[in-house]
Amino acid sequence: MPNSAAPLLAVAELDVHYGGIQALRGVAIEVHKGELVALVGNNGAGKSTLLHALSGIVEASRGSIRFAGRDIAAASADARVRMGIVQVPEARQVFGPLSVEDNLRLGAFTRHGAAQIARDIERTYALFPVLAERRRQAAGTLSGGQQQMLAIGRGLMADPRLLLLDEPSMGLAPNVADETFEKIGDLKGAGVTILLVEQNASSALYIADRGYVLETGSVALKGSGRELLADEAVRKAYLGM
């Protein structure tokens, strides 16, 4: 991948504390435009914390987050959505009582232009046809896999420049998880820049251009998806081989 241009996202020396507990220490990662970067690691390694720091949900105690050349550490959560940093949270978290279509429409809450938004809703339905069939149904009544599609669709509705996906395969049956990874591959093919957090390291690294391994709050390893899949330590610790 082209490392010559300035990265879209550059995180350096990032620390995050929860009360007295340090969740991230000195994390540095980069994501370039058009890349799919995987962030793998065990439960509690700090993967979701990093995404929450990028989305402005938790505050960094040190370090810098630069997005498209600007330091955004002080920007509010909604300002970051406006800039194009859009997170699809762990465990889907759709708006259960609201209809599928309302969920998608709220994904575009920060955007203007009704016509373009309506076109994007149709585009999302084309990408996930099952959502179109159920557009009037309450989101809480969808299956887990369908809710994941809806959560990703809602994220796409914000017109992201960087899509953060938090454990999209979590809690899904293996064949549904595979389908989800396929869709994520399609999104990359369509030019969406993605930072993918996964416990399912093999599937994530398989479709990723590059990857980072997070261990107890720090980056332990980095490399191309293929390099990491072949790495002895990664195979042992995360792939069960």
Next chain:
Amino acid sequence: MGVEFLQFLLSGLTVGATYALVGLGFWIIHTACGVINFAQGEFVMLGGMATAAFLGLGMPLPVAIMLALAVAVVAGLLLERLAVEPTRNGSVVTLIIITIGASIFFRGLVQVVLDKDFHPLPAFSGEEPILIGGAAVMPQSLWVVGATAAVVLGLWLFFEHSLHGKAVRAAAANLLAARLCGIRVRFVLLLSFGMSALLGAIAGVLIAPISATYYEVGIMLGLKGFCAAMLGGLRSGWGPVVGGLVLGVVEAMGAGYLASAYKDAVAFVIILLVLMFMPRGLLGRGARSERV
């Protein structure tokens, strides 16, 4: 007998409509942040008292009412901004106690700035009773019921068909996901406090020509609205509406057929029974919403 029953029913529905409005105010804030706002009754009082004060300055009734509603909304926004927002990460109990403090503050302020007298407002369209099936209805009753119906319709349109209304429901359903969609929590809280202050004040303005207003009128009306909300349940906006109307009618029947001295007791017996035997209310089912 039939006419008597109709008479009690109509006056019960009138009072019940105001309970419904106050109860809806409780519902909106509870939906947005899981808190029961015990200052809700003071918005009712502010609506009536401010209208009386503006009338006293020689303003025409419609102008006085509009200004009074504006005063109540500003009070609601200030309550959110100055008392609730700074303690948003506090516990629900802390927030509830803050609203109790705020209600004492509002009562004290009105007592000092205005007065402690009773103020009957003039009826909006005269005092000539209208006969419906032999029962006499004051035109003001039609105003109360009509305005309540209009408010309920407006709320329904807002929450079901507007993007901002849906955003409030989204924040109530899942706060994190709402923030990740770029919905600001502060916006949701301000909107809900402003709206519920408006609803309370509308109730206060509508009922003042029937039962007069004074600086402590909000205590009882607030409690009745709370009963309405508990009786119907806080799961959906229909809960307080149904609860308010049922409470108003039961109260009127109790006062008419038993003894009017027990009118207020009826409400409190009902709330005790509801809290003991069906704490989710008549329309309540399923899980609670998450707090903002």
